[in-house]
Amino acid sequence: MATRKMRKPKAKAVTSEKTTTKEIASRIKKSAERMVKEIKAHKDPSFTTMQRGKSNVVWDEKKGYLSLGDKTVTRNFLNVAHARKFMQTSLIMSKTNEYLLHNKTASIREIYYELKHTIEGTKENTFEGQDESDPTIVDLEHSVNTIREKLNLHANPKGTLYGNITLKDKMHHNDKFNASKLGRGGWSIMSRMEPEEIEIIETDADYLLVVETEAMFERLIEEGFPKDNHCLLIGVGGQAARGARRLIHRVHKELDLPTYVFTDGDPYGWYIYSVIKQGSMALAAHSEFMSVPKSKFVGMTLDDIKEYKLENVTENMKDGDIKRAKEMMAYPWFQNKDWQALLKKALVDKKRIEQQALANRRLDFVATHYLPEKIRNKEFLP
């Protein structure tokens, strides 16, 4: 077997956030100092961050991803509805500031536990659950214009990489490792995937295939698909986590690898694709470093049902699927005829098809027929 040519990073690795830890810490300090100044000036202290959610998300057609608008929200302490949130923000600021100064990192669950306590003289906790601290962290990220990783915080890692790619972990003895030589399980993607920690060295792959379910990821490895087809495999396990999205973005950009996404044939799966491609509304501010506008959708589509004779293994769409499909039809980034046609068909047929339903034909059907044919024939949705 002839040795394949190795691809080295073409584009320079770009840190999503160039600002230094020191700079971030100083931004937090500035924000806190402004509050103190307000208090000393006899003013209601305030905290300003970016407004998030649909109303402040802009679809940048030229760049091909979602970005955050410029609307801000200000929270005041002397507001019955804001006081608690204000207190929580001050705690998160103080704690992240401490992490940055002492070079510590923590998971978002850990910071929640570190800050949770009963407020003196009350029966009230500073945070009643992680669902209170998580949004406060996002508030701070947006307020000091950074990403959570730069606040030395990370979410639970999710997603797996497999294939002939060599990476270097700069934070761990500069270990170099190849993701095809770590056993069948591949390499667990971390929540922080910045170039100063993980460096991409080389690969011989021709493309990157992102797979929605871990089960399909395992199936493809068992069938030897990455090796036979010279591709890298990333299993995202449902909605892709930050680290996985960041890695997909970097592999695509630095190695100039075509990227294909393979999900279940339902609105939820298609939305996973759209988040990988164009970014999410929640993290619209970071799309530039996470999205892959040139990625393509390989399947499943509802046309696959007839095409691959899967009529017997469809499922009925649930109310949530229908609602989601209707919402997606209205999003500006879904305004192209292929996607509109597919969503319309979904709303008419009210059927969905799972990746693993391909096993109905044969266990290896997906690896031997479905994916190779589709990719060879470039049967993609944009």
Next chain:
Amino acid sequence: MTKKEVKKANTAEESYDEGTKKLDAEFKEHSVAEFFKKNKQMLGFYGKVRTLTMITHEYVTNSLDACEEAGILPNIDVKIDELGKEYYEVTVTDNGPGISNTNIGKAFGKLLAGTKFHRLIQSRGQQGIGCSGCTMLSQMTTGKASKIITGRKGQKAISLEITIDPKHNEPKITNEKEIAKAFQGTAVQAKFKDVLYRDSEQGPLEYLRRTAISNPHAQISFRDPMGQKITFKRTHNKIPQLPKEVKPHPKGVTVDEIITLVKVTKARTVASFISNDFDRTGAKSIQEVKNRVSFDLNKDPKKINWSESEEIVKAFKEINFIAPSTDALRPIGEDQIKKSLDSIVKPEFLTVLTRKPTVYAGGFPFQVEIAIAYGGDAGRSNAEGRKMEIMRFANRVPLPFDAGNCALTHAVQSIDWKRYNIKDVEHSPVTVFINFISVHIPYTGAGKQSVADEEEVLAEIRFALMNTGRRAGIYISHKRREAENQLKRKMFYKYIPEIAKALKEITKANEEDIKKRMEKLVLEKLKLDEAKDAEEMAKMQDKMDKDSKSSISKKNGKDKSKEKVKK
């Protein structure tokens, strides 16, 4: 069948036998007392709890009236002792003028002996069935005589026992003795069976509490069957002006009443009967009546028959008279009500309104007094907390029964209390006090516990309720805001130490200084909010004052039109 029931049945049989023997004689001898014996329910003596309350009422009313007539500030002491199952002894002692030998029988041993029966006067009276009714009830249920001790100023006190001969409605006095101990006043002690003491809204204690509220010049103490003592202290040191007797107003008179009145009139012609025995009648009215009736007004009024009386009433209906004089009405007075409610209910907020007298059904003067008490001991407490309480009074007498049939209750229910910031009125600590004053209370039944839904009465009470309700509403909303502010202050304050510590850790600023400054910020903000509230409230008050002024003037306008005399 219990012994008691056997006995009852026997008595009935005996009287039946007697009846068949001497039917005619028997029929004639049927006295008021005999009637009472058979129809005590009609007079309010029914229900075990209610009966005990009514007994208390009769004795206490008698004492109050006696004291007031003699110009004595009443001190009344009530004791109820449990002697056995549904068997009680009631003792009521007053510091009144005492009763002369000749009058004791009338007061305690002869039914319908009172002097108030045919008079139009604002009285507590229950048609004189009162104390004698209790004597009767006591002997009917226990076979025992009532004990009375009475002492008059400068005379030796006497003690005696009294029963009523039911056939002849005559008192039977036994064991009359002079006693050595000096005593002024009257004490009565009687035993009753088939009654029950309850500490409920309908029980004697609540009855006395309300009596004390509506009679601030009286001091009433009570010892219940458990031995617990309570004294409702006097809060006003002036005896109320005695009510004045008024002549009937022609608009309010009935055919039957005319027949009754002519029997006692001193007038020798119908014309002078009309002009002398009625209120607001003069030469003009006589002329008007003359034009309308078929008989000669020079006729002897004693000879007027039913149909002639009907003609007079019909004529009265058609003629316009000046509204009846209202100077005979004796309200308790705003200050007095305020003092007694403050002393007994101890509310957080109290507002009292005595309305001007007005007239219902064209001929009856009346007046209402309303108080709304909120917070403190206002409302009745039960297991679920405090609930609204409506204290109804007619001429100062509490009406604890038949609330559902009463115009006073209906008026309270017709108010949209939410408008006055009382959200869930049924479960609020509110006491509504209503005293309805008239020389002729339009009771709905013989029990005399509820006032009929006369249109003008309802309207007047509603108006007074709205007026006092507004004042209460302002207080309540203010109080609520204060409570809200308190909560807000607490809410902000609790976060301050957390924030100050966090900011100190980031900026190294002085934690204590930040804390103090933030607390100051909170207080100033709340003060600002309060000032805004106060401003709003002042506006609201202003508007309300205007509202009530305009409605009062409307009311006056209405009264004037009634007073017009037809030419």
